Amino acid sequence: MALTIGAxxxxxxxxxxxxxxxxxxxxxGANPGDGNLLxxxxxxxxxxxxxxxxxxxxxxxxxxxxxxxxxxxxxxxEATTRS
Ligand SMILES: [Zn+2]
Numbered sequence: 167m168a169l170t171i172g173a174x175x176x177x178x179x180x181x182x183x184x185x186x187x188x189x190x191x192x193x194x195g196a197n198p199g200d201g202n203l204l205x206x207x208x209x210x211x212x213x214x215x216x217x218x219x220x221x222x223x224x225x226x227x228x229x230x231x232x233x234x235x236x237x238x239x240x241x242x243x244e245a246t247t248r249s
Pocket of ligand 1: 209210
């Protein structure tokens, strides 16, 4: 009998843990921006991972560039190479 009660308590504990993990997961899913923000290496604006272009420099350093910076770099390049 004690074993059965122990098993039931264990099952309830397990169900609670699964439910708790699920709600935390759902809450995280509803707010995907948090913790996923990265800074543009040039203008330091914080943007989500999908809005940045990633480039590896050397062995481990990663640089991120936003669309605005890339476009201004492109303009600058066009201006310099044209003359
Ligand atoms: Zn930028």
